[in-house]
Amino acid sequence: MKKLAITLILALCAALSLGLYAATPAQAKIEVNADFSVAFNSKYVWRGIVVVDDWVAQPSVTASVGGFSFNVWADYMLTGQNGRKSEIDEIDLTASYTFDLGKLSIPVGVIRYTFPGSSAADTTELYAGISYDWIVTPSVTIYKDVQESNGFYILGSLGYSLDLPKISELVGWSLAVGASIGYGSDENNDFYYNGTDKSGFTDYSAYLSLPFGIGEYVTLTPQVVFTGLVDSDIKDNMKPIQDENNIYFGLVMAASF
Numbered sequence: 001m002k003k004l005a006i007t008l009i010l011a012l013c014a015a016l017s018l019g020l021y022a023a024t025p026a027q028a029k030i031e032v033n034a035d036f037s038v039a040f041n042s043k044y045v046w047r048g049i050v051v052v053d054d055w056v057a058q059p060s061v062t063a064s065v066g067g068f069s070f071n072v073w074a075d076y077m078l079t080g081q082n083g084r085k086s087e088i089d090e091i092d093l094t095a096s097y098t099f100d101l102g103k104l105s106i107p108v109g110v111i112r113y114t115f116p117g118s119s120a121a122d123t124t125e126l127y128a129g130i131s132y133d134w135i136v137t138p139s140v141t142i143y144k145d146v147q148e149s150n151g152f153y154i155l156g157s158l159g160y161s162l163d164l165p166k167i168s169e170l171v172g173w174s175l176a177v178g179a180s181i182g183y184g185s186d187e188n189n190d191f192y193y194n195g196t197d198k199s200g201f202t203d204y205s206a207y208l209s210l211p212f213g214i215g216e217y218v219t220l221t222p223q224v225v226f227t228g229l230v231d232s233d234i235k236d237n238m239k240p241i242q243d244e245n246n247i248y249f250g251l252v253m254a255a256s257f
Contacts, residue, residue: 034257035062041250044075047153047182048203048229049192050242052089054081067098090115103133107141123148136160151188153202156181172213176221179206181230193229194237201230209252221252 038059044052057076062069075090082089096109108128115122129141136158143153157180166172182202189196209223228245229235235244 030066031064033062033064035064035254036060036256037252037254039250039252040078041248043246043248045205045225045227045246045248047192048205048227048234049238050246051075052077052082053242054079067100068096069098070095084117088116089118105131105133111143121148145188145191149188149191151191152185153188154183156183167212170215174211174213176209176211177207180204189231189234193234194241196231196234196237198233200234202234203227203229217255217257219252219254219256221254222249223252224249 036059038057040055040057042055043050044056044058052075055078057078058074059076060071060073062071064070071092071094073092073094074088077084077087077089079085091114093112093114094109096107098108099106106129109126111125111127113123113125123145124147125143125145127141127143129139131137131139137160139157139159141155143155145151145153157178159176159178161174161176163172163174181204184192184199184202186197186199189198189200189202193202205225205227207223207225209221211219211221213219224247226245226247229238238244
């Protein structure tokens, strides 16, 4: 595992170095994009863990220059379910670089998790992944915590999108479905899944959404997500805290420029 951690760190350093080289003035054109979104979800579930068992708002802002991107994401409590109504209970900062090699996409980056006004400890993860743009889009991403759990989390996923007949000149829509499964090291599972001191499959999720594109910049996406815990020991250890399976739904409003 130590070797994999070193590999992830070296991959991130190499990505940043190559990205800086690619963004020199010799490059003909650098694409600059900004994305804004806010998701309203009936629950906040992270890697099978129910963080907030009630409605939340989750705004996100991403700025991209070439292959580099920087994202700020937050979780805002809409109810008093956790005793913190109208408060931000989490802010995540993500910096990444993505290599595009034909249909292959290889992102590497770092995520800083912060929990303002909470007793939860802030932490940092490095990650590296790969995905392939095919009829379905398979992807694998490895996350390495370098501060609190010091564990690994591996996420494998499949996604599929189908364009549907346009509703009008202004409005188009599509069907998007996907599924994922996570695997955690013993350190990761002990830290996040209530003392489960062994490695194993942790959680699954499946989603269905209907993105509506309105004009050139705006997208509205109603969605429903099924998620749950996989390993029997994780289920038993988390049983006093939450249900082993959950479903939530929501609406994502997004604008891209």
